[in-house]
Each structure stands twice: as C-alpha cells, then as structure tokens.
Amino acid sequence: MHNKKVWKTVKGADFVKHIYTGKTKDVYELENGHYLLKFKDDVTGENGVxxxxxxxxxxxxxxxxxxxxxxxxxxxxxxxxKDIPTHYIDADIEEATMTVQPATVFGKGLEVICRYRAVGSFLRRYGMYAQEEQPLDAFVEVTLKDDDRQDPPISEDALAMLGILSHEEYKELKELTKKIAATVKEELAKKEIDLYDIKFEFGRAKNGQVLLIDEISGGNMRAYKQGKYIEPLELEKMMLEM
Structure with missing residues (x-):
C-alpha cells in the first residue's frame, strides 16, 4: 500500500490527485471533490486460489x-x-473507473460479511460446531482491516469502546448489510445462483450518513450454481448475459 498525493491525468477523467493504492483498485481525488476508483485485474486469495x-x-x-x-x-x-445509500455516482466500463462521492471509513477500515452458508473463515473458526455449507441466517460479521493481524473479527461493544463506531451506527450498518445482501441474493437467484457469503465496506458521508462504499462484484462474494463454485469472471457473464 502506498499513500501519495501527486496530480496526474487518468484517461477519461479530469486532473486527479493519487490518494491511495489498494489491493484491487487505486483511488484518486478529482478536482470537483469526487473520487475516482480505478479497478485492477488483481483479486484477493492465497497460493493462487x-x-x-x-x-x-x-x-x-x-x-x-x-x-x-x-x-x-x-x-x-x-x-x-431502492433508495439504499451508497457512494456510487457513475461508472466508465471501458476505462474501468467508477466515480463516487467522498466518504470516510470507520477507524482504519472495516469489512462486513453477510453469511448464508458456513464456508471459508467462518468454517475454519467454528468447525467444532458448524458443518460445511451449513445454512446460516444472514449472519453479519465485522472484521478490522488489519493485514498484520489477519483481519480479526470484532464485536459491537468493542467497536464502540474503541471509538470506531457508535452502537447506533453499528445497528444501521448491520441493517444495511442484511438489506443489501438480500438484494444481491435475490438478483443471483433469478439466474439460479446461490449466494454463500458476501463482503461489504461502509463509510460515513460528509453529513454523517452510513453508506455502502467500495464495490459489489464476484471478487467480494462466494456464489455457487448446482453446488459448483462460480469464478468472478464467469459470474459477471452469467449475471449480465442478454
């Protein structure tokens, strides 16, 4: 990760200031105060998986x-x-960029996962009690974005005590997570695709409103069809085919 502020030109956009280099996208500030997200071809995983x-x-x-x-x-x-608050303004598919309104992250960043099946890290942690692919009732889990500590899960009380977010914001974040995940799940079901889990990020708008930030793509979810895992690129094709 690198943080640097250098004015430069990104094709298809006004002059921008490079703010942040992330794992799967870079972030730039536009002259009008909005932000530009430049999507990369990198996806998260381990050992090529x-x-x-x-x-x-x-x-x-x-x-x-x-x-x-x-x-x-x-x-x-x-x-x-559906009037669900997000940072999205518009997108340029050809340039792989998305324009968004500014928002600040909670603390140094949180990831919020909504789980419908016991897989991945949930199963690794709770395998003494959970069966693989066991149905879960839209279980919401919050983790800290902290690579050094392997993104540890954190509870509502700890989030409030550490000043990362308030109990009221946690309640709003949890409700939004369930509502957005249910929307994605419903859309996937139209293609007979099952959503096992999905990862979101949230932030605060300038007016303090909690809103969805980052992205909703195959790289943020586990989706299956007839018990077979669907790769991110294949998921996009299946969902958006005419």
Whole structure:
C-alpha cells in the first residue's frame, strides 16, 4: 500500500490527485471533490486460489477489473432504485473507473460479511460446531482491516469502546448489510445462483450518513450454481448475459 498525493491525468477523467493504492483498485481525488476508483485485474486469495475474505492479492485475472465494475454498476444502480445509500455516482466500463462521492471509513477500515452458508473463515473458526455449507441466517460479521493481524473479527461493544463506531451506527450498518445482501441474493437467484457469503465496506458521508462504499462484484462474494463454485469472471457473464 502506498499513500501519495501527486496530480496526474487518468484517461477519461479530469486532473486527479493519487490518494491511495489498494489491493484491487487505486483511488484518486478529482478536482470537483469526487473520487475516482480505478479497478485492477488483481483479486484477493492465497497460493493462487481466490478467496474474497483473504487479506492478500492471490492472483491476477485478465479482465477482472472491468468485469467487477460491470457487476458493481449493475448492483449499485439497483440499490439506487431502492433508495439504499451508497457512494456510487457513475461508472466508465471501458476505462474501468467508477466515480463516487467522498466518504470516510470507520477507524482504519472495516469489512462486513453477510453469511448464508458456513464456508471459508467462518468454517475454519467454528468447525467444532458448524458443518460445511451449513445454512446460516444472514449472519453479519465485522472484521478490522488489519493485514498484520489477519483481519480479526470484532464485536459491537468493542467497536464502540474503541471509538470506531457508535452502537447506533453499528445497528444501521448491520441493517444495511442484511438489506443489501438480500438484494444481491435475490438478483443471483433469478439466474439460479446461490449466494454463500458476501463482503461489504461502509463509510460515513460528509453529513454523517452510513453508506455502502467500495464495490459489489464476484471478487467480494462466494456464489455457487448446482453446488459448483462460480469464478468472478464467469459470474459477471452469467449475471449480465442478454
């Protein structure tokens, strides 16, 4: 990760200031105060195997950036129709960029996972009690974005005591997570695809409103069809095919 502020030009955008280099996208500030997210072809995982919950880049998949953006645009526009608050303004698929309104993250960043099946890190932690692919009732789990400590899970009380977010914000975040995950699950079900889990990020808008940030793509979820895992690029094709 690198933080540097250098004015430069990104094709298809006004002059921008490079703010942040992330695992799967870079962030720029536009002259009008909005932000530009540049999607990459890198996805998270370990040892060349994709894992939406991993905190390292595991592999590069050609076309993953545009595919992730297409699906993100699709879902964000559905959320906009439902009046669910997000940072989304518009997207340029060809340039693999998305324009968003500014928002600040909670603390140094949180990841919020909604789980419908016991897989991944949930199963690794709770395997003494959980069976693989056991149904879960939209279980919401919050983890700290902390690579050094392998993104540890954190409770509502700890979040409040550490000043990361308030109990009221946690309640709002949890409700939004369930509502957005249910929307994605419903959309996938139209293609007979099962959503096992999905990862979100949230932030505060300038007015203090809690809103969805980042993306909603195959790289942030585990989706299956007839018991077979669907790769991120394939998921985008299946969801957006005419």
């Amino acid at each position: 994709f894992d939406p919950g991993a905190n390292t880049v595991g592999l590069t998949m050609e076309g993953a950036g545009r595919a992730g953006l297409r699906l993100t645009k699709h879902f964000f526009e559905i959320l906009k129709e």
